Amino acid sequence: NAGVMQNPRHLVRRRGQEARLRCSPVKGHSHVYWYRQLPEEGLKFMVYLQKENIIDESGMPKERFSAEFPKEGPSILRIQQVVRGDSAAYFCASSPPSRMTGELFFGEGSRLTVL
Amino acid sequence: QKEVEQNSGPLSVPEGAIASLNCTYSDRGSQSFFWYRQYSGKSPELIMSIYSNGDKEDGRFTAQLNKASQYVSLLIRDSQPSDSATYLCAGYTGGGNKLTFGTGTQLKVEL
Numbered sequence: 001n002a003g004v005m006q007n008p009r010h011l012v013r014r015r016g017q018e019a020r021l022r023c024s025p026v027k028g029h030s031h032v033y034w035y036r037q038l039p040e041e042g043l044k045f046m047v048y049l050q051k052e053n054i055i056d057e058s059g060m061p062k063e064r065f066s067a068e069f070p071k072e073g074p075s076i077l078r079i080q081q082v083v084r085g086d087s088a089a090y091f092c093a094s095s096p097p098s099r100m101t102g103e104l105f106f107g108e109g110s111r112l113t114v115l
Numbered sequence: 116q117k118e119v120e121q122n123s124g125p126l127s128v129p130e131g132a133i134a135s136l137n138c139t140y141s142d143r144g145s146q147s148f149f150w151y152r153q154y155s156g157k158s159p160e161l162i163m164s165i166y167s168n169g170d171k172e173d174g175r176f177t178a179q180l181n182k183a184s185q186y187v188s189l190l191i192r193d194s195q196p197s198d199s200a201t202y203l204c205a206g207y208t209g210g211g212n213k214l215t216f217g218t219g220t221q222l223k224v225e226l
Contacts, residue, residue, distance in 0.1 A: 035216075040123065042121075042218035045215060101164075102161070102164050102207070103149075
């Protein structure tokens with residue numbers, strides 16, 4: 001019974017390149033969340049998606065960042081023209097269709113390093 | 116003011132002692148709260164949830180919620196070295212779409 005799968009686990013990019021992070025939720029889960037974690041700063045909410053819909057993107061930077069959760073395939077967090085400040089661990093989490101249970105199942109994270 | 120606040124620690128307790136972790140929140144509309152544990156380099160995992168005022172016990176863990184004081188706590192009895200981790204407090208804020216986390220409290224249980 002696979003949990004949340006994220007890839008790549010580690011990604012190195014040079015400034016100005018694009019980073020694409022993928023997340024496959026737990027089978028049967030229709031809600032996906034992306035969080036960013038910096039040392040000493042905890043988990044920062046970025047975006048909440050359901051299949052083919054962005055429900056809440058209040059934590060996403062207005063520029064360079066985008067997220068999708070298509071009908072088929074994994075959720076993608078895309079960062080264009082990366083800068084050093086984008087270096088962080090990006091966690092994806094999923095939850096079942098019943099909302100606000102507070103039980104999010106987290107993936108192991110994708111650690112982005114921008115040189 | 117942060118929506119969910121925690122003391123970053125580290126909090127050091129001897130093995131076998133009670134560890135007390137605290138959290139305050141600013142959104143009076145928040146109804147339910149959650150404690151996640153995160154080992155270094157790993158992903159967070161849910162260990163406790165609490166939805167109403169008072170205490171909720173699960174094994175060595177007790178969660179406490181005081182909505183009047185906007186205060187949440189987690190007690191860990193008979194602390195073990197394996198409890199050494201960062202503990203994240205979380206609650207639904209801003210109308211309920213997002214689970215907001217505090218910065219976490221690092222707990223160290225010493226032999």
